[in-house]
Amino acid sequence: MDSLETALKQAAATKPAELMRNVCLVAHVDHGKTSFADSLVSANAVISSRMAGKLRYMDSREDEQTRGITMKSSGISLLCEPLLINLIDSPGHVDFSGEVTSALILSDIALLLVDVIEGICSQTEALIRQVIRNGQVMILVLNKIDRLRVELKMSSSEAYNHMALLIQGINSCISQVLGGIVLEEDTWEDIEEAEARLHFDPAKGNVIFSSALHSYAFGCEDFATIAAEKMNVEKSVLIPAMFGDFWIDSTGSIRDGAAAKNKATLFERIVLEPLWKLHDLGLVENDLTKLSDAAKKLGFTLKSRRANEAFDELMRTWLPLPRASFRAVARAPNVRTTFNAQNRLDHLTGNRKDHPLRPFILQCDPESMTIVFVVKLLQTEDKSLTSRRAICRILSGTLRKGDILFVLQQQVSNKPASTTIERISILRGRDSIPTDMVTSGMVCAIDAEILLQNTTLCDQPDCPSLKIGSQTGEALVRVSISTQQLDDMDDLREKLKLLALLDTSLKVMELENGELAMVTAGEVHLQKCIKDLNDLGLVDLDVSEPIVPFMETVIEDPNLAAPQIAEQETECRIREALHIKLRVAPLGDVVVEFLDKNSALISAIRRGEAEQTETDEFQKKLTAVCVENLPTLKGSYWYRKPKELIETMIERIWAFGPERARSNILFNNVQSYDRDLVWRKTEFGVRRYDQALVGGFELLCNSGPLCNEIMHGVAVIVEEWTVDEEDGAIGGQMMSAMKATCSAAAKKTALRLVAAMYKCTVTTASQALGKVHAVLSQRKSKVLSEDINEATNLFEVISLMPVVESFSFCDQLRKFTSGMASAQLQFAHWQVIDEDPYWTPSTLEEIEEFGLKGDSPNHARGYMDAVRRRKGLPTEDLIVESAEKQRNLKKNK
Numbered sequence: 059m060d061s062l063e064t065a066l067k068q069a070a071a072t073k074p075a076e077l078m079r080n081v082c083l084v085a086h087v088d089h090g091k092t093s094f095a096d097s098l099v100s101a102n103a104v105i106s107s108r109m110a111g112k113l114r115y116m117d118s119r120e121d122e123q124t125r126g127i128t129m130k131s132s133g134i135s136l137l138c139e140p141l142l143i144n145l146i147d148s149p150g151h152v153d154f155s156g157e158v159t160s161a162l163i164l165s166d167i168a169l170l171l172v173d174v175i176e177g178i179c180s181q182t183e184a185l186i187r188q189v190i191r192n193g194q195v196m197i198l199v200l201n202k203i204d205r206l207r208v209e210l211k212m213s214s215s216e217a218y219n220h221m222a223l224l225i226q227g228i229n230s231c232i233s234q235v236l237g238g239i240v241l242e243e244d245t246w247e248d249i250e251e252a253e254a255r256l257h258f259d260p261a262k263g264n265v266i267f268s269s270a271l272h273s274y275a276f277g278c279e280d281f282a283t284i285a286a287e288k289m290n291v292e293k294s295v296l297i298p299a300m301f302g303d304f305w306i307d308s309t310g311s312i313r314d315g316a317a318a319k320n321k322a323t324l325f326e327r328i329v330l331e332p333l334w335k336l337h338d339l340g341l342v343e344n345d346l347t348k349l350s351d352a353a354k355k356l357g358f359t360l361k362s363r364r365a366n367e368a369f370d371e372l373m374r375t376w377l378p379l380p381r382a383s384f385r386a387v388a389r390a391p392n393v394r395t396t397f398n399a400q401n402r403l404d405h406l407t408g409n410r411k412d413h414p415l416r417p418f419i420l421q422c423d424p425e426s427m428t429i430v431f432v433v434k435l436l437q438t439e440d441k442s443l444t445s446r447r448a449i450c451r452i453l454s455g456t457l458r459k460g461d462i463l464f465v466l467q468q469q470v471s472n473k474p475a476s477t478t479i480e481r482i483s484i485l486r487g488r489d490s491i492p493t494d495m496v497t498s499g500m501v502c503a504i505d506a507e508i509l510l511q512n513t514t515l516c517d518q519p520d521c522p523s524l525k526i527g528s529q530t531g532e533a534l535v536r537v538s539i540s541t542q543q544l545d546d547m548d549d550l551r552e553k554l555k556l557l558a559l560l561d562t563s564l565k566v567m568e569l570e571n572g573e574l575a576m577v578t579a580g581e582v583h584l585q586k587c588i589k590d591l592n593d594l595g596l597v598d599l600d601v602s603e604p605i606v607p608f609m610e611t612v613i614e615d616p617n618l619a620a621p622q623i624a625e626q627e628t629e630c631r632i633r634e635a636l637h638i639k640l641r642v643a644p645l646g647d648v649v650v651e652f653l654d655k656n657s658a659l660i661s662a663i664r665r666g667e668a669e670q671t672e673t674d675e676f677q678k679k680l681t682a683v684c685v686e687n688l689p690t691l692k693g694s695y696w697y698r699k700p701k702e703l704i705e706t707m708i709e710r711i712w713a714f715g716p717e718r719a720r721s722n723i724l725f726n727n728v729q730s731y732d733r734d735l736v737w738r739k740t741e742f743g744v745r746r747y748d749q750a751l752v753g754g755f756e757l758l759c760n761s762g763p764l765c766n767e768i769m770h771g772v773a774v775i776v777e778e779w780t781v782d783e784e785d786g787a788i789g790g791q792m793m794s795a796m797k798a799t800c801s802a803a804a805k806k807t808a809l810r811l812v813a814a815m816y817k818c819t820v821t822t823a824s825q826a827l828g829k830v831h832a833v834l835s836q837r838k839s840k841v842l843s844e845d846i847n848e849a850t851n852l853f854e855v856i857s858l859m860p861v862v863e864s865f866s867f868c869d870q871l872r873k874f875t876s877g878m879a880s881a882q883l884q885f886a887h888w889q890v891i892d893e894d895p896y897w898t899p900s901t902l903e904e905i906e907e908f909g910l911k912g913d914s915p916n917h918a919r920g921y922m923d924a925v926r927r928r929k930g931l932p933t934e935d936l937i938v939e940s941a942e943k944q945r946n947l948k949k950n951k
Contacts, residue, residue, distance in 0.1 A: 062102065063491050066135060069142045070484050070502065071456075071495040075394035075422045078499045079387050080144045080451070082131075082161040084189070085171035086179040087150035087882070090201040092116050092128055093270035094171060094379070095147045099487065100273070101380035102136050116147040116487050127151050129586050131161040131434065133449060133485035133501060138384045144485070144501040150181060151582060156563040158185070160434040162192055164451050164501050166396035167387055171199045171270075174206060177224055177847065178231060180819055180884055186228075187235045190256065193402030195390045197266065198228065198258040199383075204269040207337045214330035218323060222301075225265065229257045260301035260325075263389060266382050274373035275382040278325075285328045301325050340369025393499030394422035406431075406453075408525030415514075415521055418454040424497045428455030430463065430515040431524055435560050436503060446509040446559070449485070452500045455517070457482060459494045463515040465508050466523035474519045481505035511562060533565045533577040534814050534861050534885065535584055538602040539591075540574065546596065550574060553594045557587060580883065581865060606862040608925060609770040609812035610762030611890060612644045612804055614694035623695060627777065628803035630795050635785040638751075638796060639778040642803040643695040645723065648687045650771035652680065653714075653721040660714045663736065677737050681708045695775065711736050712776065713752045719759035719768045724752065725775045746783045747792050751776070754796020763801040763809065764895060765925040770812050770888070774800055810890050811918050814861040817886040820871065821852050822879035829874045830855055837863040838917060858886060862921065893918035 083091040095116045116132050128149040136143045148161035162168065168189045172182060189196050206217045236252055258265050260278045268275030278300035279293070286293040289310055296312070304324050305316035316323045322331075339349040344365040353360050353372045362368040397403045397420050407413040418427050429452075436447040459482050464474045483490035483503040496502050514523035541550050554574060558566040564587055565577040578584040584604065591599060630638045645653075653660065659676055662668035685704050688696035696704070707725050713736060715722035726733060733748060755774055762769045781788060818839060822830045824846075830853075834841060839857040846853050859867070868881050895918040899905045923933045 066484055067493045070500055073142045075499045076392050077140050078142050078393045080165040080501055081167045081387055082146040082165035083169050084148055084185045085150050086181040089171045089173040090270040091171055097273045097379035131157040134487045135484050163433050167390045168194050168196050169199055170196050171201045174200045174203050190235050192405050193399045197264050197386050199266045199268055201268050201270055203267050207334050208341050214326040214334055218326050225258055232256050261298045272370050272373050273379050274377040275379040276377045277382050281329045299324055340365050406524055422498045424456045426454050428517040429453040432509055432513045447505045448509045449503055452498050454498050457496050464519040466514040466516050475508055477506040477508040479504055479506055536575055536577045536605040538573045538575050540600045542598040608767045610764045610767050611770045611810055611812050612807040613810050614644050614691045615808045616693040618693045626806045628799055630799040635782040635788040637780045638799050640776045643773045645771045645773050646687050646691050650721045652683045657720040660720050673737055715759045716756040722759045722769055722772045724755045727775050727777050728779050747781055750792035751796050754793045757797040758800040763804050765922050812888050812890050815886045815889045816859045816861055816864055816883040818857045818859045819882045820855040820879055826875035826878040827853055830879050833871050833874050891918045895919045895922045
């Protein structure tokens with residue numbers, strides 16, 4: 059082991075870029091990433107090859123081993139002469155998508171594992187989209203192929219057709235992703251060329267067939283080498299025909315049209331038939347004698363005395379998984395050539411073509427400027443914030459222990475902060491190896507004082523930082539957390555700060571009433587965070603019931619006529635000192651979606667940090683979107699408004715919404731007030747009390763009229779505003795007057811709640827299908843589709859479920875279906891609940907159908923009242939109903 063550590067240290071310090079690869083394993087949950095990683099790790103004798111696929115070495119946390127799922131990214135450096143491979147294992151559960159993003163940023167090659175039976179799942183599609191956007195190279199691994207024979211009893215012909223259809227489906231998914239990217243970004247490059255480069259084809263060597271549990275894997279060329287000798291055919295001729303509609307005739311000639319002539323394809327004859335025979339002997343019939351005879355024909359002597367163990371021994375010796383995987387990785391781009399792909403470098407520099415660090419990253423020269431990109435913070439032994447450890451990638455130069463590097467900012471500053479590299483470690487899964495020097499291209503861990511996620515360290519101070527947008531799961535589930543002993547609250551506050559640094563998907567807040575709150579990506583993520591706090595020494599914690607946020611919005615009402623819309627104007631007068639007249643109107647789905655997409659730029663505009671060219675481009679696009687969509691909102695102020703008016707309104711935008719409510723706009727329609735435009739960086743040209751009015755608008759955005767939740771997609775149009783600037787008392791009343799006027803105006807429109815929705819994918823056996831629908835209907839889910847997977851004969855039910863209804867859903871589903879159904883919950887979108895919270899029967903037909911009180915359940919009213927009760931706001935609940943029927947019960951003694 060000492061010699062291996064020494065060799066690793068030497069390789070990390072001197073290995074040229076051409077012989078280094080950074081690889082990550084990505085897949086849907088339970089598709090076999092960590093078991094696959096075991097076999098790769100066993101190549102360096104870190105674990106026994108007999109335990110590969112069973113030990114789950116990269117899952118170092120206790121709860122990861124208990125649950126059987128990966129919760130955090132972990133890395134290991136492997137020496138496979140002549141290559142040095144930095145391998146990153148990532149989680150598959152949707153709650154930990156932030157960890158997957160970190161793994162992808164560190165790596166250049168993505169090994170995409172797909173369970174050959176389950177096929178393409180929701181997370182598989184999301185990963186394909188993310189990898190293509192990042193510009194990385196994908197290698198497809200069809201995992202668990204042993205199940206086709208052992209569990210489904212497929213013949214070689216059925217298995218070949220099944221795998222061919224699966225590869226075709228994945229290629230179709232890639233084409234859809236490429237088409238979507240082209241439409242979104244208006245980059246009409248050659249899609250056919252991109253498809254030819256990205257599509258998977260076993261003959262090209264970018265598809266591996268494997269069984270991680272039995273630690274074997276192969277590509278077409280493994281069997282082509284064996285068959286070429288026996289058939290006297292050139293290997294180069296045989297490989298292109300290995301996976302396709304090709305067969306071999308009696309003369310040894312390769313022909314196409316196997317399906318039409320009812321002939322077995324080359325893949326069936328050369329690969330699957332002998333493979334299935336071995337599976338039958340070792341895993342179905344358990345015939346050790348025949349298996350040993352078959353092994354001798356292949357040139358191997360088996361030592362195991364049980365058939366299943368002998369099968370594993372034979373397969374990992376004959377078709378070792380590391381050999382096939384490392385061969386495919388060796389063909390992929392190295393740490394230098396990966397950046398020759400334009401979009402790969404664009405992703406790293408935030409699409410900035412003139413970034414001063416671009417040429418150094420392209421060269422990846424160990425003698426050049428040192429550039430280190432910090433990706434993910436790790437927990438250190440002292441569990442404090444004084445010294446931080448992080449996984450990083452050396453993009454250029456050589457990093458040595460004791461180096462002093464500058465922490466670069468987006469805007470070049472005169473005095474950037476500097477930090478000293480206190481320790482450098484080579485990643486080894488659960489452990490690490492300290493070293494003194496690492497070369498360009500390496501992925502390693504460093505210890506330093508000033509380290510934050512997504513920061514750039516450089517030995518030159520006068521450069522802007524790299525800009526990579528981190529994709530994390532939507533933080534939706536909030537809990538209040540406190541300790542049973544008040545003395546421990548300060549300790550809890552510090553530990554939560556540390557946890558928020560280590561976990562990018564977690565948000566920590568201190569509320570106005572002094573409560574500490576955690577906002578997590580989902581139920582599993584919440585349980586992981588509580589376990590982390592327990593591990594940090596905080597055991598006696600009081601955790602509240604989970605709280606899910608709602609949003610409030612206004613929608614257009616097609617039943618309103620023009621006079622009724624005109625009456626929506628709301629006025630406020632305070633003595634003679636203040637007069638405000640305004641209205642509230644919806645912005646429509648398309649405009650809101652556009653604003654959400656550009657929320658980062660809107661934040662920069664509010665802070666005055668946005669580039670003028672970006673601002674002008676955004677204004678132009680926003681004007682085009684509004685002109686096209688706002689006049690079509692029937693039943694709103696915007697309906698049939700002329701193009702010129704809307705263009706003027708966009709030009710005269712007063713302010714955008716605050717930090718948490720970006721998709722709201724305050725419009726200046728006061729004819730006598732020409733304030734400076736929000737599109738220009740100025741500090742003057744505004745009337746006194748201007749910011750008080752904006753402050754009132756922001757109060758409305760943060761606290762809507764229904765239940766004090768955030769407003770979403772609302773336009774506030776100020777028609778008149780006069781103020782007596784000499785009246786000193788009016789300044790203190792302005793903000794609350796503006797907020798009250800906006801709330802009153804909003805109540806004249808159609809107010810609705812907006813709920814966060816999960817896309818719920820349930821896989822179930824046919825006999826439990828009815829119970830699955832019963833559970834879904836209890837959770838107020840809307841079923842979108844229901845299909846049967848022909849490979850597994852399992853039904854797949856896709857539905858939309860409100861996040862607020864999702865707690866303990868998976869446990870309830872397993873209980874009702876006796877374990878025959880499993881579910882995957884993934885955040886989908888925010889959706890307007892199409893029920894009026896204040897609806898009561900008014901017409902005779904409604905009274906006849908619903909009764910005088912409207913006794914049918916109003917879900918929106920239920921959600922609203924629940925939030926109001928939690929916040930201590932008044933509700934219209936009746937404490938006593940039918941008082942004349944109440945009576946006192948005698949107390950039995």
